[in-house]
Amino acid sequence: METNVKMKLRLSKRVALDPIRKRRRVEALWGYVFLLPQFIGLIAFALIPLVSIFALSLVKWDGLGPMHFIGLANFFNQFADPDFQTALINTVYYTILVVPAGLLLALLVAMGVNKVRAKTIYRVIYFMPVITGSVAVSVIWIWLLDGNFGLINVLLDQWFHIKGPQWLVDAHLVIPSIAIVSIWWGLGFNMLLFLAGLQGIPGSYLEAAKIDGANKFQLFRHITLPLLSPTLFFVTVISIIHSFEVFDQTYVMTGGGPGKDSYTIVYHLYTLAFQKFEFGSASAAAVVLFAILLALTLLQFTLQRRWVYYEG
Structure with a gap:
Protein backbone atom coordinates (compact mmCIF):
# COMPACT_ATOMS: atom_id res chain seq x y z
CA MET A 1 0.00 0.00 0.00
CA GLU A 2 2.76 2.43 0.98
CA THR A 3 4.62 1.53 -2.18
CA ASN A 4 1.63 2.40 -4.33
CA VAL A 5 1.24 5.76 -2.55
CA LYS A 6 4.91 6.62 -3.12
CA MET A 7 4.64 5.65 -6.78
CA LYS A 8 1.57 7.83 -7.20
CA LEU A 9 3.35 10.79 -5.51
CA ARG A 10 6.35 10.40 -7.80
CA LEU A 11 4.11 10.16 -10.83
CA SER A 12 2.19 13.28 -9.80
CA LYS A 13 5.45 15.19 -9.32
CA ARG A 14 6.66 14.13 -12.76
CA VAL A 15 3.37 15.18 -14.30
CA ALA A 16 3.64 18.56 -12.55
CA LEU A 17 7.26 19.05 -13.59
CA ASP A 18 6.82 18.02 -17.22
CA PRO A 19 5.19 21.34 -18.34
CA ILE A 20 7.85 23.32 -16.50
CA ARG A 21 10.67 21.32 -18.09
CA LYS A 22 9.03 21.58 -21.49
CA ARG A 23 8.71 25.35 -21.13
CA ARG A 24 12.36 25.64 -20.08
CA ARG A 25 13.45 23.59 -23.07
CA VAL A 26 11.42 25.78 -25.41
CA GLU A 27 12.87 28.94 -23.84
CA ALA A 28 16.39 27.52 -24.15
CA LEU A 29 15.73 26.60 -27.78
CA TRP A 30 14.55 30.11 -28.61
CA GLY A 31 17.56 31.51 -26.79
CA TYR A 32 19.87 29.49 -29.04
CA VAL A 33 17.88 30.61 -32.08
CA PHE A 34 18.39 34.26 -31.19
CA LEU A 35 22.09 33.64 -30.47
CA LEU A 36 22.62 31.81 -33.75
CA PRO A 37 23.15 34.98 -35.89
CA GLN A 38 25.80 36.14 -33.42
CA PHE A 39 27.59 32.79 -33.58
CA ILE A 40 27.43 32.80 -37.38
CA GLY A 41 28.82 36.34 -37.50
CA LEU A 42 31.55 35.44 -35.00
CA ILE A 43 32.60 32.42 -37.03
CA ALA A 44 32.37 34.15 -40.42
CA PHE A 45 33.96 37.48 -39.55
CA ALA A 46 36.31 36.61 -36.68
CA LEU A 47 37.23 32.94 -36.38
CA ILE A 48 37.61 32.09 -40.09
CA PRO A 49 39.65 35.26 -40.91
CA LEU A 50 41.85 34.63 -37.86
CA VAL A 51 42.58 31.06 -38.92
CA SER A 52 43.14 32.22 -42.51
CA ILE A 53 45.65 34.84 -41.38
CA PHE A 54 47.64 32.23 -39.47
CA ALA A 55 47.57 29.94 -42.50
CA LEU A 56 48.62 32.69 -44.94
CA SER A 57 51.49 33.72 -42.66
CA LEU A 58 53.16 30.38 -43.43
CA VAL A 59 53.08 30.69 -47.23
CA LYS A 60 54.42 32.91 -49.98
CA TRP A 61 51.55 34.21 -52.09
CA ASP A 62 50.94 37.20 -54.34
CA GLY A 63 47.15 36.89 -54.24
CA LEU A 64 46.81 35.32 -57.70
CA GLY A 65 49.39 32.61 -58.27
CA PRO A 66 49.95 29.36 -56.39
CA MET A 67 50.86 29.33 -52.72
CA HIS A 68 54.26 28.07 -51.60
CA PHE A 69 54.68 26.86 -48.05
CA ILE A 70 57.75 28.47 -46.45
CA GLY A 71 57.07 27.88 -42.76
CA LEU A 72 58.21 30.63 -40.40
CA ALA A 73 60.32 32.43 -42.98
CA ASN A 74 57.82 35.30 -43.21
CA PHE A 75 58.15 35.96 -39.48
CA PHE A 76 61.95 35.94 -39.57
CA ASN A 77 61.89 38.27 -42.57
CA GLN A 78 59.56 40.68 -40.79
CA PHE A 79 61.66 40.87 -37.65
CA ALA A 80 64.69 41.60 -39.82
Missing part, protein backbone atom coordinates in the same frame (compact mmCIF):
# COMPACT_ATOMS: atom_id res chain seq x y z
CA ASP A 81 62.83 44.10 -42.01
CA PRO A 82 63.85 47.72 -41.22
CA ASP A 83 60.41 48.91 -42.34
CA PHE A 84 58.69 46.69 -39.78
CA GLN A 85 61.07 47.86 -37.05
CA THR A 86 60.40 51.49 -37.96
CA ALA A 87 56.65 50.87 -38.00
CA LEU A 88 56.76 49.23 -34.58
CA ILE A 89 58.80 52.06 -33.06
CA ASN A 90 56.50 54.72 -34.54
CA THR A 91 53.39 52.89 -33.32
CA VAL A 92 54.74 52.52 -29.80
CA TYR A 93 55.71 56.21 -29.76
CA TYR A 94 52.24 57.16 -30.99
CA THR A 95 50.62 54.97 -28.31
CA ILE A 96 52.70 56.52 -25.55
CA LEU A 97 51.54 59.96 -26.65
CA VAL A 98 47.87 59.17 -27.27
CA VAL A 99 46.81 56.86 -24.46
CA PRO A 100 47.87 58.74 -21.29
CA ALA A 101 46.99 62.18 -22.67
CA GLY A 102 43.67 60.97 -24.07
CA LEU A 103 42.67 59.28 -20.81
CA LEU A 104 43.61 62.27 -18.66
CA LEU A 105 41.88 64.82 -20.88
CA ALA A 106 38.73 62.68 -21.22
CA LEU A 107 38.58 62.21 -17.45
CA LEU A 108 38.95 65.93 -16.78
CA VAL A 109 36.23 66.77 -19.32
CA ALA A 110 33.93 64.10 -17.88
CA MET A 111 34.37 65.46 -14.37
CA GLY A 112 33.57 68.95 -15.64
CA VAL A 113 30.50 67.82 -17.59
CA ASN A 114 29.31 65.82 -14.58
CA LYS A 115 29.00 69.02 -12.55
CA VAL A 116 26.93 71.05 -15.03
CA ARG A 117 23.19 70.86 -15.53
CA ALA A 118 22.97 70.69 -19.32
CA LYS A 119 24.83 67.38 -19.56
CA THR A 120 23.00 66.29 -22.71
CA ILE A 121 24.12 69.33 -24.67
CA TYR A 122 27.76 68.84 -23.70
CA ARG A 123 27.59 65.13 -24.44
CA VAL A 124 26.34 65.87 -27.95
CA ILE A 125 28.98 68.55 -28.54
CA TYR A 126 31.89 66.38 -27.43
CA PHE A 127 30.59 63.27 -29.18
CA MET A 128 30.07 64.90 -32.58
CA PRO A 129 33.68 64.34 -33.77
CA VAL A 130 33.36 60.63 -32.89
CA ILE A 131 30.50 60.07 -35.33
CA THR A 132 32.40 61.95 -38.04
CA GLY A 133 34.38 59.68 -40.35
CA SER A 134 38.08 59.42 -39.65
CA VAL A 135 38.90 60.33 -43.25
CA ALA A 136 36.81 63.51 -43.05
CA VAL A 137 38.44 64.42 -39.73
CA SER A 138 41.89 63.84 -41.21
CA VAL A 139 41.15 66.05 -44.24
CA ILE A 140 39.92 68.88 -42.01
CA TRP A 141 43.05 68.67 -39.86
CA ILE A 142 45.25 68.72 -42.95
CA TRP A 143 43.83 72.17 -43.67
CA LEU A 144 44.30 73.24 -40.06
CA LEU A 145 47.90 71.98 -39.82
CA ASP A 146 49.15 73.08 -43.22
CA GLY A 147 52.53 74.68 -42.70
CA ASN A 148 51.91 77.62 -45.03
CA PHE A 149 48.18 78.32 -45.14
CA GLY A 150 46.81 76.29 -42.22
CA LEU A 151 44.50 78.05 -39.79
CA ILE A 152 46.64 77.21 -36.77
CA ASN A 153 49.79 78.74 -38.24
CA VAL A 154 47.84 81.75 -39.51
CA LEU A 155 46.50 82.40 -36.00
CA LEU A 156 49.97 81.95 -34.48
CA ASP A 157 51.32 84.52 -36.92
CA GLN A 158 48.51 87.04 -36.50
CA TRP A 159 48.00 86.80 -32.75
CA PHE A 160 51.48 85.99 -31.40
CA HIS A 161 53.71 86.89 -34.37
CA ILE A 162 55.15 83.38 -34.27
CA LYS A 163 56.02 81.47 -37.41
CA GLY A 164 54.28 78.15 -37.08
CA PRO A 165 56.15 74.91 -37.71
CA GLN A 166 55.62 72.44 -40.52
CA TRP A 167 53.37 70.16 -38.48
CA LEU A 168 53.03 67.33 -40.99
CA VAL A 169 56.42 67.69 -42.68
CA ASP A 170 58.76 68.03 -39.72
CA ALA A 171 60.02 64.58 -38.74
CA HIS A 172 59.92 65.49 -35.04
CA LEU A 173 56.36 66.83 -35.11
CA VAL A 174 54.49 64.51 -37.45
CA ILE A 175 53.68 61.77 -34.89
CA PRO A 176 52.71 64.30 -32.15
CA SER A 177 50.51 66.10 -34.71
CA ILE A 178 48.69 62.89 -35.63
CA ALA A 179 48.41 62.10 -31.92
CA ILE A 180 46.70 65.45 -31.31
CA VAL A 181 44.18 64.68 -34.04
CA SER A 182 43.47 61.23 -32.59
CA ILE A 183 43.06 62.57 -29.06
CA TRP A 184 40.61 65.21 -30.26
CA TRP A 185 38.72 62.67 -32.36
CA GLY A 186 38.36 60.07 -29.58
CA LEU A 187 37.80 62.49 -26.71
CA GLY A 188 34.01 62.31 -26.84
CA PHE A 189 33.88 58.51 -26.74
CA ASN A 190 36.19 58.19 -23.74
CA MET A 191 34.46 61.09 -22.04
CA LEU A 192 31.07 59.38 -22.29
CA LEU A 193 32.47 56.21 -20.73
CA PHE A 194 34.03 58.14 -17.86
CA LEU A 195 30.86 60.17 -17.41
CA ALA A 196 28.81 56.98 -17.13
CA GLY A 197 31.26 55.70 -14.55
CA LEU A 198 31.12 58.92 -12.55
CA GLN A 199 27.33 58.93 -12.54
CA GLY A 200 27.36 55.35 -11.26
CA ILE A 201 29.24 56.30 -8.09
CA PRO A 202 26.80 56.39 -5.13
CA GLY A 203 26.46 59.90 -3.74
CA SER A 204 26.24 58.52 -0.21
CA TYR A 205 29.95 57.63 -0.31
CA LEU A 206 30.93 61.17 -1.21
CA GLU A 207 28.59 62.66 1.38
CA ALA A 208 29.96 60.42 4.12
CA ALA A 209 33.52 61.37 3.20
CA LYS A 210 32.62 65.08 3.26
CA ILE A 211 31.14 64.70 6.72
CA ASP A 212 34.40 63.11 7.84
CA GLY A 213 36.24 66.21 6.62
CA ALA A 214 37.67 65.01 3.30
CA ASN A 215 38.69 67.73 0.85
CA LYS A 216 38.22 67.59 -2.92
CA PHE A 217 41.55 65.92 -3.58
CA GLN A 218 40.91 63.30 -0.91
CA LEU A 219 37.43 62.67 -2.33
CA PHE A 220 38.91 62.06 -5.76
CA ARG A 221 41.84 59.98 -4.48
CA HIS A 222 40.01 57.74 -2.05
CA ILE A 223 36.42 57.64 -3.36
CA THR A 224 36.07 58.66 -7.00
CA LEU A 225 39.20 57.07 -8.44
CA PRO A 226 38.80 53.61 -6.81
CA LEU A 227 35.13 53.39 -7.80
CA LEU A 228 35.99 54.62 -11.31
CA SER A 229 38.84 52.13 -11.72
CA PRO A 230 36.78 49.51 -13.65
CA THR A 231 35.85 52.17 -16.21
CA LEU A 232 39.44 53.41 -16.32
CA PHE A 233 40.65 49.86 -16.89
CA PHE A 234 38.20 49.28 -19.76
CA VAL A 235 39.03 52.59 -21.45
CA THR A 236 42.75 51.90 -21.11
CA VAL A 237 42.46 48.49 -22.76
CA ILE A 238 40.45 49.69 -25.76
CA SER A 239 42.58 52.84 -26.12
CA ILE A 240 45.78 50.83 -26.39
CA ILE A 241 44.19 48.47 -28.92
CA HIS A 242 42.91 51.38 -31.03
CA SER A 243 46.24 53.20 -30.90
CA PHE A 244 48.12 50.18 -32.20
CA GLU A 245 45.63 49.95 -35.06
CA VAL A 246 46.02 53.55 -36.24
CA PHE A 247 45.90 53.78 -40.04
CA ASP A 248 43.37 56.27 -41.44
CA GLN A 249 45.11 59.35 -40.06
CA THR A 250 48.57 58.36 -41.28
CA TYR A 251 47.25 57.24 -44.67
CA VAL A 252 45.26 60.42 -45.36
CA MET A 253 47.38 63.05 -43.62
CA THR A 254 50.95 61.96 -44.32
CA GLY A 255 51.04 58.78 -46.39
CA GLY A 256 53.49 57.40 -43.83
CA GLY A 257 55.86 60.31 -44.36
CA PRO A 258 57.88 62.39 -44.32
CA GLY A 259 60.10 59.50 -45.29
CA LYS A 260 58.81 56.84 -42.93
CA ASP A 261 58.48 59.01 -39.83
CA SER A 262 54.74 58.28 -39.52
CA TYR A 263 54.93 54.75 -40.89
CA THR A 264 52.84 52.57 -38.53
CA ILE A 265 52.26 48.83 -38.28
CA VAL A 266 48.86 48.79 -39.98
CA TYR A 267 50.23 51.06 -42.71
CA HIS A 268 53.02 48.51 -43.09
CA LEU A 269 50.40 45.77 -43.50
CA TYR A 270 48.62 47.83 -46.14
CA THR A 271 51.87 48.41 -48.01
CA LEU A 272 52.83 44.75 -48.01
CA ALA A 273 49.40 43.47 -49.01
CA PHE A 274 48.04 46.04 -51.45
CA GLN A 275 51.13 47.70 -52.89
CA LYS A 276 53.73 44.93 -52.91
CA PHE A 277 51.19 42.05 -53.03
CA GLU A 278 53.13 40.07 -50.44
CA PHE A 279 50.14 38.58 -48.65
CA GLY A 280 52.20 36.06 -46.71
CA SER A 281 54.45 38.74 -45.27
CA ALA A 282 51.46 40.97 -44.52
CA SER A 283 49.75 38.09 -42.71
CA ALA A 284 52.88 37.42 -40.66
CA ALA A 285 53.03 41.08 -39.64
CA ALA A 286 49.33 40.93 -38.73
CA VAL A 287 49.94 37.87 -36.56
CA VAL A 288 52.77 39.70 -34.80
CA LEU A 289 50.45 42.67 -34.19
CA PHE A 290 47.80 40.29 -32.85
CA ALA A 291 50.35 38.70 -30.52
CA ILE A 292 51.49 42.10 -29.23
CA LEU A 293 47.93 43.23 -28.52
CA LEU A 294 47.05 39.90 -26.91
CA ALA A 295 50.12 40.08 -24.66
CA LEU A 296 49.39 43.68 -23.65
CA THR A 297 45.74 42.87 -22.93
CA LEU A 298 46.61 39.80 -20.85
CA LEU A 299 49.20 41.85 -18.96
CA GLN A 300 46.60 44.50 -18.18
CA PHE A 301 44.12 41.89 -17.00
CA THR A 302 46.82 40.46 -14.73
CA LEU A 303 47.82 43.82 -13.29
CA GLN A 304 44.22 45.03 -12.86
CA ARG A 305 43.88 42.82 -9.77
CA ARG A 306 46.22 45.21 -7.97
CA TRP A 307 44.48 48.49 -8.72
CA VAL A 308 40.96 47.88 -10.04
CA TYR A 309 38.28 47.94 -7.33
CA TYR A 310 34.97 46.20 -7.96
CA GLU A 311 32.26 47.26 -5.56
CA GLY A 312 30.51 44.46 -3.74
